[in-house]
Amino acid sequence: MRHTTKRRAAxxxxxxxxxxxxxxxxxxxxxxxxxxxxxxxxxxxAFAAGTGQSDRQTISIRAGETLEQALIRAGAMRDDVASAVxxxxxxxxxxxxxxxxxxxxxxxxxxxxxxxxxxxxASGAERSVTVTRGIDNVFRAREMTTNMQRKTLRIAGVIGxxxxxxxxxxxxxxxxxxxxxxxxxxxxxxxxxxxxxxxxFELMYDRVSDLRGQVVREGEPVFARMTTxxxxxxxxxxxxxxxxxxxxxxxxxxxxxxxxxxxTPINGARLTSGFGSRVHPVLGYTKMHEGIDFGAPIGTxxxxxxxxxxxxxxxxxxxxxxxxxxxxxxxxxxxGHISRFAPGLRPGDRVKQGxxxxxxxxxxxxxGPHLHYEVRRNGQAINPLGVGVPTGQALPPEQMARFNAxxxxxxxxxxxxxxxxxIAQAGSGTTRITN
Numbered sequence: 001m002r003h004t005t006k007r008r009a010a011x012x013x014x015x016x017x018x019x020x021x022x023x024x025x026x027x028x029x030x031x032x033x034x035x036x037x038x039x040x041x042x043x044x045x046a047f048a049a050g051t052g053q054s055d056r057q058t059i060s061i062r063a064g065e066t067l068e069q070a071l072i073r074a075g076a077m078r079d080d081v082a083s084a085v086x087x088x089x090x091x092x093x094x095x096x097x098x099x100x101x102x103x104x105x106x107x108x109x110x111x112x113x114x115x116x117x118x119x120x121x122a123s124g125a126e127r128s129v130t131v132t133r134g135i136d137n138v139f140r141a142r143e144m145t146t147n148m149q150r151k152t153l154r155i156a157g158v159i160g161x162x163x164x165x166x167x168x169x170x171x172x173x174x175x176x177x178x179x180x181x182x183x184x185x186x187x188x189x190x191x192x193x194x195x196x197x198x199x200x201f202e203l204m205y206d207r208v209s210d211l212r213g214q215v216v217r218e219g220e221p222v223f224a225r226m227t228t229x230x231x232x233x234x235x236x237x238x239x240x241x242x243x244x245x246x247x248x249x250x251x252x253x254x255x256x257x258x259x260x261x262x263x264t265p266i267n268g269a270r271l272t273s274g275f276g277s278r279v280h281p282v283l284g285y286t287k288m289h290e291g292i293d294f295g296a297p298i299g300t301x302x303x304x305x306x307x308x309x310x311x312x313x314x315x316x317x318x319x320x321x322x323x324x325x326x327x328x329x330x331x332x333x334x335x336g337h338i339s340r341f342a343p344g345l346r347p348g349d350r351v352k353q354g355x356x357x358x359x360x361x362x363x364x365x366x367x368g369p370h371l372h373y374e375v376r377r378n379g380q381a382i383n384p385l386g387v388g389v390p391t392g393q394a395l396p397p398e399q400m401a402r403f404n405a406x407x408x409x410x411x412x413x414x415x416x417x418x419x420x421x422x423i424a425q426a427g428s429g430t431t432r433i434t435n
Contacts, residue, residue, distance in 0.1 A: 004011065004108070004199065004411065005041070006222055010246060011130050011235065013342075017369075020349070021040065024400075027133075027274070028041060031135050034104050038149075042105065044386040045155075047361070050181040050203055055106070055109070055114075056104060056105070056106050056107075057074060057104070057105050057107070058098050058102055058103070058104045058105070058115065059074050059102070059103055059105060060099075060101070060102055060103075061097055061099050061100060061102070061103065062099065063099050064301040064342070064356045064359065065096065065099070065221040065356075066095075066097070066356070067094045067097040067103070067121075068081050068084060068094070069343055069344075070097075070103060071084070071085075071103070071105060071116065071119065073271055074103075074107070075112075076105070076107065076114070076115075076116035076145065076199070077104075077106055077113070077115065078189060080115060080116040080133075080139075081334075083139050084116055084119065084131050084133075084139040085137075086139075087140055087141045088129065088132055088141050089119070090120075090141070091129045091141045091142075091171065092129050092141075092340065093246035093396075094350065095246065095354070095355070095414065096195035096220065096246050096247075096259075096345070097121065098176045098179075099119060099175050099176055099179070100175065100176060100218075101217060101221070102121065102149070102216065102217075103118045103119055103121045103123070104119060105118075105119045106118045106119065106132075108133075111117050112212070115133075115338050116132065116133065117132065118133055118139070119131050119132050120186060122408055128143070128144050129141055129142070129143055130142050130144060131171055134347050142248075144310050144397045146210065148208050148216065148217075149208070149209050150188075150206055150207070150266060151206070151207045152204055152205070152206055152207075152222060152413050152417075153174075153204065153206075153207055153212070154203070154204045154413075154414065154417040154418075155168065155171040155173055155177075155202070155203050155204075156200075156201070156202040156203075157171060157200075157201065157411045158195065158197075158198055158199065158200055158201070159195065159197055159198065159200075159201060159297055160197055160198045161197055162278050164181065164182055164191075164195060164201060165179065165181075165182050166178075167180045168181055168324055170394075171210055173203065173205065173219070174219040175219070176205075176218065176219030176220070176236060177203060177205040177219040177221060178267075179267050180203075180205070180219065180220075180221040180224070180238075181201065181203045181221065181224050181226075182226040182267040183354060184221070184236050184238075184249050184257065185224070185234060185236075185266065186256060186263060186264045186265070186267075187257050187262055187263065188234065188259065188263045189226065189228065189234070189260055189263065189264075190263060190385050191263075191264050191269075191270075191271065192210065193229070193385075194228035194229050194230060194232070194310065195228060195229065196229060197318075198229075199226065199227065199228060200225075200227040201224075201225065201226045201228060201229065202223070202224065202225040202226075203221060203223070203224050203225075204218075204221065204223040204224075204413070204414060204417075205219050205220060205221045205222060206218070206220045206221075207219075208220075208223060211243075220238075220423055221238045222237065222238050223235070223237055223238065223410050223414065224236045224249070225435070234251075234259050235251065235252055236249045236251060237249070237250050237251075237252070237406065237407050237410060238250075239403055239406055239407075241395060241399050241402075241403075242284045242402060250395065252407065253394070254394050254395040254399075254400055254403050255393070255394045255395075256393050256394070256395075258353065259307045260306055260331070261306040261327065261331065261333065261353075261375065261384075262303065262305045262306065262353065262354075263384060263385060264294070265293050265302060265304065265305040265333075265335070265371075266300060266301070266302055266303060266373075267300075267301070267372060268369050269294035269295060269296040269300065269360075269371065270294065270295050270296075271292060271293070271294060271295075272293045272294065272295040272370055273289060273293035274289070274292055274312075274383075274385075275289060275290070275291065275292050275381075275382075275384070275385070275386075276288070276289060276383075277427070289338075290374055290381035290386065291372050291373050291374035291375070291381065291384065292373055292383075292384055293370045293371065293373070293374075294371045294373065295368065295369070295370045296360045296362065296369065296370065296371060297369060298339050298359070298360055298362060298369045299339065299359050299360060299398075300359065300360040300371075301356045301357060301358075301359060301360075302323075302335050302338060302356065302357055302358045302360060302371055303350065303353075303354050303355065303356060303357065304325060304333075304351040304353055304354065304355045305325070305327075305333045305353065305373075305375075306325070306327045306329065306331070306353045306355050307350075307351070307352050307353050308326050308327035308328070308332075308351060309325065309331075309348065309349070309350055309351075310323060310324070310325055310326040310345060310346065310347050310348065310349045310351060310357070310421045311324045311325065311326050311332075311347055311429075312347060313341050313345050313346060313347055313358075314326035315363070315364075316336075316364075318364045318365035319334075319336035319337065319362045319364050319372065320336060320337040320338065320359070320361065320362075320363025320364025320365075321333070321336075321337070321338045321339070321340070321341070321361060321364070322334060322335065322336050322338070322339065323335045323345070323357050323358050325351065325357070330377055330378055331375070331376070331377060332376045332379075333373070333374060333375055334373070334374040334376070335357065335371060335372070335373060335377070336364065336372035336373075336374075337360075337361055337362060337363050337364050337369075337370060337371065337372050338358040338359060338360065338361045338363065338371070339358075339359050339361025339362070339363065339369075340343070340358065340361065341357070341358050342356050342357050342358055342359075342423040345357060345358070372390070373389060413420060
């Protein structure tokens, strides 16, 4: 009883300290991540103060890594991680945690090894989310209002010989922004026929900084535009509908850019072989090529082309290592020659469109690193670039007013940025414009 009373007293004290720190947070002169970590530390004391000393570490999300995988890498047990991430459901979609995002992790030493006590991450310019383990061993998420500064940057230019993603990176944009523009158009653009050197592109993304100007989160996109080789111009806005845990791409009329299946389930790759009969590069005779090939370096993340259930994650003859996904009763996709599967991926797992499921390799009958991608309708292989799949849904009428206001604000910032004199010319002919 005495120990329980002491724990409850520590819990109450920690909550009071946490509330006091949150009130005084805006006046803090320290860096935003230090301040957020201090807030999280005090909130987390509700658990730690009554049960012992905890260790704190700040990690960055790696390329192709999920929040769950990052927490496990930090030393947390898988069951604890699953429970902690589930508690985020009402505050944050874990899939919105991207490469280079910072996560402050608290570990509680114990007789059976380290236990996850909680974690904290910035989820935008106005808020952060803290997850803590309570004295009842249940994880709970709490949103905090913060005082970070948001700045929207605009980059624009033309694609060079190294492709869209590298053109964006050459302008100094972070990997998160470079990946986002490729994903924005992956649903609707044939990157082999419609995109190439000279194709125009534009991207606007947010940079979140503390009061000293230190960048704490960067690359969240708000606008993307591309003019294809055939003269088709596509403009998309990244909008989060009211009540939704995540944002998505919409055209100017409020129709979702997301389609049932992505045309290109890999970023920064080039099409190296099309669909149809061909002379097999290894076997040497004419054979039906039931998919398309994307050349990319070994280790490049491969994305699920659509929501579905994994039906295979194993070696399969000439395909090498393969992942098969069944999307519904009609549609399925296959990903071949991969080097390794996403950690923990197994048959029966449900995946979401855009989830990393594997990494490019050179396994099976292959002459070089690439992804072999197949789309099947009722078991019959069809051309992934010619497939007609259901289009995205439009926003409901009650959400259009908010979307139109968001679009108008982005358009105004874009006009201001285009008229800005703060323009730096790069050797490739691309430009970087900030507002």
